[in-house]
Amino acid sequence: MAPPIIAAEALTKDYHLGPHTVHALRGVSVTIERGEFVAVMGPSGSGKSTFMNLLGGLDTPSAGRYVLDGEDVAGLGSDRLARIRNAKIGFVFQQFNLLPRTSALENVELPLLYAGLSARERRARARERLASVGLADREDHHPSQLSGGQQQRVAIARALVNDPAVILADEPTGNLDTRTSVELLALLQRLNRSGLTIVLVTHEPDIAAYAGRVLTFRDGRLRADERAPVPRDAETALASLPEEALA
Ligand SMILES: Nc1ncnc2c1ncn2[C@@H]1O[C@H](COP(=O)(O)OP(=O)(O)OP(=O)(O)O)[C@@H](O)[C@H]1O
Ligand SMILES: [Mg+2]
Structure with a gap:
């Protein structure tokens, strides 16, 4: 059997701020x-x-073990960690984190700069990913010329461009209205059904209902781990949402 994509054991993170320690x-x-x-x-x-930052290798744990796709990453140096992060993880953030004066296509191409592809291959791959999130006709738009939902789809295309095994999304719908959030979830569910692993942070139970499993944290501990045998389907939900649903 394939190893779990993510195996965390007693992961601990302390932040030291002067004399204080935040657990x-x-x-x-x-x-x-x-x-x-x-x-x-x-x-x-x-x-x-x-x-999420530990899962994505953006930060290292104070203690504990973390095995990503069969590889123990807790003790890796920063170069090796960056390489694994690039190859296996795609990040999506609440603030989209797109480069402002850069086209949608160039934003999606960015992670490929380190993948050793030719300029032509990079462009072709980025085009294909942008099309796969429904934005083929927005390649040349800068982020400020796109809606919030479109910007988040560019961010997802960028996260997908290296064919990661996992998408880590921290409050990806935090800045989107209800309908746009559900549209984004429809995209994530489609990607998930094609095999991609997705871990998504949300404050809203209405968003978590689209996931097959819900982890609940409290005070730095995992308090609940619940499975939903039949998660809500975003395409179905969209059909019954009014076109201009208010947030
Ligand atoms: N870089 C840091 N330095 C010091 N303390 C930090 C740092 N990052 C987070 N913390 C502290 O660690 C705790 C957990 O923060 P974290 O950002 O993981 O919470 P969260 O669940 O994502 O909250 P939110 O829902 O507001 O995003 C908080 O008490 C926070 O103040
Ligand atoms: Mg947070």
Whole structure:
């Protein structure tokens, strides 16, 4: 059997601020299998983003073990960690994090600069990813010329461009209205059904309902791990949402 894509054991993160120590994560153990769609919930400050940053190799744990796709990453140096991160993880953030004076196509191409492809290959791959999120006709638009939902889809195309195994999305619908959020979830569910593993942080139970599993954090600990046998389907939900649903 393939190893779990994510295996965290007693993951701990302390932040030291002068004389104070913040215990952001107090020993979190969780296993996520390939192809799962997991929502991460919990109050502000409960450690959700800290957990995501560790899963994505943006930060290193103070203690504990983290095995990503069979590889123990807790003890890796920063170069090797960056390489694994680039190859296996795609990030999506609440603020989209697109480069402002850069076209949608160039934004999507960015992660490929380190992949050793020719300029022509990079362009072709980025075009294809942008088309796959429904934005073929927006290649030359800068972020300010796109709606919030479109900007987030550019960010997803960028996250997908290296064919990652996992998408880590921290509050990706935080700046989107209801309908645009559900449209984004329809895209994520489609990607998930084609095999991509997704871990998504949200404050909203209405968003978490689209995931097959919900992890709930409190005070740096995992307090609940619940499975939804039949998660809500975003395409179905869209059909019954009014065109101009207000947030
Ligand atoms: N770089 C840092 N330095 C010091 N403390 C930090 C740092 N990052 C996070 N913390 C602290 O760690 C705890 C967990 O923060 P985290 O960002 O993981 O929470 P969160 O669940 O993502 O909250 P939110 O829902 O508001 O985004 C908080 O008490 C926070 O203040
Ligand atoms: Mg957070």
